[in-house]
Structures are given as C-alpha cells and as structure tokens.
Amino acid sequence: MLGPVIEGEKIRLEPSGPEYLPEFIRWFADLRVTRYLLMRCPMTLKQEEEWFENMARDRTTVHWAIVADSGGAPRPIGVTGIHNIDWINRGAITGTIIGVESEWGKGYASEAVALRTAFAFNELNLERLETFSFAPNKGMHKALQRSGYREIGVRRRSMFREGQWFDTVLFELLRDEWKVTRS
Numbered sequence: 001m002l003g004p005v006i007e008g009e010k011i012r013l014e015p016s017g018p019e020y021l022p023e024f025i026r027w028f029a030d031l032r033v034t035r036y037l038l039m040r041c042p043m044t045l046k047q048e049e050e051w052f053e054n055m056a057r058d059r060t061t062v063h064w065a066i067v068a069d070s071g072g073a074p075r076p077i078g079v080t081g082i083h084n085i086d087w088i089n090r091g092a093i094t095g096t097i098i099g100v101e102s103e104w105g106k107g108y109a110s111e112a113v114a115l116r117t118a119f120a121f122n123e124l125n126l127e128r129l130e131t132f133s134f135a136p137n138k139g140m141h142k143a144l145q146r147s148g149y150r151e152i153g154v155r156r157r158s159m160f161r162e163g164q165w166f167d168t169v170l171f172e173l174l175r176d177e178w179k180v181t182r183s
C-alpha cells in the first residue's frame with residue numbers, strides 16, 4: 001500500500017509516484033547508500049515498475065517517499081516503510097533510506113521514523129515494531145532510539161560486506177513504550 005501524505009517540520013511523507021522510480025535506481029546504484037542495506041545492486045526501470053505495482057497492492061506493506069526541500073525545491077530524498085505487517089499479532093518490520101548522500105545528517109531520518117511510528121500505532125493499531133541494522137550504522141540507531149526503539153539483541157557475524165563480517169543489531173518498539181517516550 002502507499003502511505004498517505006504526512007506533513008512533518010522538515011520533511012513530508014507522501015505516496016511515491018512512478019515518476020520517482022528513476023531516482024530510486026540512482027540511489028541503489030550508489031554503493032555508499034547500499035553499504036548497510038540487504039540490496040546492493042540497482043533494478044532496471046521495468047523491474048522497479050513491477051516492484052511498485054506489487055508493493056502498491058501489498059496489504060502487508062505501507063511505503064512512503066520522503067520529500068524535503070533540496071536545492072531550493074521539494075524533491076524525493078528517500079523512502080521509509082512498514083513491512084511484513086502481521087495483522088493478527090499486530091507486528092511489523094520498519095526501514096528507512098535517505099538515498100541522496102548530501103542530505104544525510106540533517107535530521108530527516110529521525111523525523112521520518114517519528115512520523116512513521118505515529119502512523120503505525122495511531123492509524124494501523126499495531127502493537128510492536130522491529131528493525132535490524134548493521135552494527136556500525138550509528139546514524140540509523142540514533143534515529144530509531146529518538147523515537148523510543150531499544151536494542152534487544154545482536155546477530156553476530158550475520159552480514160558479509162566489503163570483505164568482512166558485520167554484526168546486526170535488533171531494535172524493537174512497543175506501543176506503550178512509545179507513548180511514554182512521547183509524554
């Protein structure tokens with residue numbers, strides 16, 4: 001499913017349109033962006049279009065483009081989403097990518113996580129969110145922790161990248177803990 005428009009202070013979450021797909025291809029062709037992602041190789045436009053159609057129909061996913069003022073005009077700078085939604089046990093896996101490297105470190109991921117989290121608990125009525133992240137990906141960890149996610153474990157040597165093994169860190173957030181963080 002495509003997520004609805006959610007206005008933040010610095011960014012806006014909005015439904016991706018097919019016109020954004022060429023941007024996604026550029027982001028996923030950048031090894032610096034994919035350094036800590038599962039996906040390391042870009043798709044073709046046709047593959048992106050197929051992914052987009054499937055994703056928009058998939059009732060276990062909510063996907064947004066992250067739009068920010070970049071170079072004087074609003075444009076997509078990343079994506080965020082709620083995936084693998086389990087509607088019985090009310091859990092899901094979350095993820096965020098800021099695909100334009102010059103936009104890193106501006107608080108965009110932190111705000112995207114905050115907006116997405118509020119939607120997951122207040123609108124989708126989920127109970128538990130989970131994500132995992134490469135151990136050195138400190139920017140992601142801070143953005144998650146700012147919304148109340150906490151570290152619950154480490155999968156040791158679980159990812160091979162750039163000739164070496166990395167641990168991945170598992171984070172979770174329960175609805176009640178999130179409410180406390182917000183108050």
Ligand SMILES: CC(C)(COP(=O)(O)OP(=O)(O)OC[C@H]1O[C@@H](n2cnc3c(N)ncnc32)[C@H](O)[C@@H]1OP(=O)(O)O)[C@@H](O)C(=O)NCCC(=O)NCCS
Binds near residue numbers: 111133139
């Ligand atoms: C990880 C990522 C999402 C962070 O996005 P971002 O918009 O730069 O994050 P924020 O600006 O909200 O930063 C959050 C905090 O982390 C810090 N931070 C950001 N990048 C950092 C880095 N490389 N090392 C250490 N701290 C970092 C920021 O300074 C900020 O902390 P502060 O407010 O105390 O200064 C972004 O770098 C990215 O998309 N990378 C490529 C894809 C990826 O790895 N996605 C995550 C997959 S799990």
